[in-house]
Amino acid sequence: MLVDESLAALRRLDWRITPESRAAHRALFTPLHETHGYRAPVVHRDLAYGDDARQRLDVHTAPGAAGRPVLVFLHGGGFTAGDKTLPGTPFYDNVGGWATGNDVVAVTMTYRLAPEHPWPSGAQDVAAAVAWIREHIAGHGGDPDRIVLMGHSAGGTHVAGYLAGQAGTAATGVIAAVLLSAFFDPAPVQHQAPMRAYFGEDPDRYPMQSAVAGLVGSDVPLLVAVAERDLPDCHGQAVALLDAMLAHRASMPLFVTIPDHTHLSEIQSLGLDDEAFGAALARFIRRA
Template identity: 60%
Template structure:
């Protein structure tokens, strides 16, 4: 059967071979597999303002991806990277990630802000949610000068980034969530008590399971009226599928209906976000549609 994916069949076959394996070797394999496809395209935004500081810590840095010839007041995507709570960065000095996300956003008429944040175990819950609050405040103050609309910001995160976004939306990191137009959460941990307890989870949330219930974002997400898009990869790790099921059930019980949700076909935990711009039918199209839909109702009134 011929694939309808935009990715070459051999790349899809390799992603399926890697599947749910999640080791340093498989992580590097996915990153290296997709990098040449990005490099063959003009994947970066025309303008990237790098390492702007939004706080005092060395990791309080962000990049703004934009263009000088776009209209003012564009939707803004503030993206929070993953890394198992203990690693990750907004950009890689060698590979396209996450400059590829910034370029994708600009091609879809947005301004993108990619941020780093403090890492566990040195900085535990709710440090990253506090950093999101600070980065959001910086973005609201400065993004108009870079082509964006501070009243049309969508916050997005993947993996640990989605867990931190969820925590911020639950109010664990301070105020500011009420200013958002929407949020996108991919493959996150939303309810630590029902998540698989491992070294990385405990590095951030702590080793005392009795404290986990108070660190859950589940109830707050279920009650929230903020437009949100959730998702997992088809070939994601079982724990992320379980967290998605817990979330969907909590929203259904609270609201009687399911939230907007997508299972990204043919992709792994990493490739669901690393393939953005390469396989638009898998996730990019619904991602862009959500951002523009969520921000349309938040368009700033004319001066």
């Protein structure tokens, strides 16, 4: 867990996403990760799962690993930016380091960006990556029949779209999914320019593009999570999804509110503040 001084600094961070807030988050967590150590013992970089330059992934594993569950992580970035590694920072190699420390093989992946690649390109890229992983991950110590997807923010939206069938394929080999501060229905958040860049400007299409009905009908176990000091729209999207599931299903997905954290810090702190989210994530993967 974070020591008192770091936890106090976390609580002072601005929850809003601004250049200043991003810089403050990086300034807090980068040296903590560097002191603690954050990389997996073995990382295979920039493996192609498609023809586009953005369709690349990294595999994080350990020597001698065999038959381990596989955690596939999709970064955020407002649909128009972001990457599987951010130069000069531990992000998101920290996801790979956390995974290998919990006897899990991790895959961190990039995907094509809006507006050049609008909806449903994200779900299609998830499908392409899953197909690559099922074919190749055994050679890196992973079990192709035990894939857990995890997406943060826009990445979570792409995971949700894939589970909802928006890629045109079934979620084969995926045993569970983690939706971390994701967006499921574009209609309530159409005021955000990044949403319109990905989903388009036509509100008449938004009901068809929503992943809510597909998630309600999916039998893939879910962990839905938001940060305590998350973006208000993320709180609203999570509540709406849980409300829809409560109305149509006999059981609810697991839901976690990550204490003290912001939209950025909830994933940047993985491997440092596992009491807040990492422990629940590890337990969810073991259950799956």
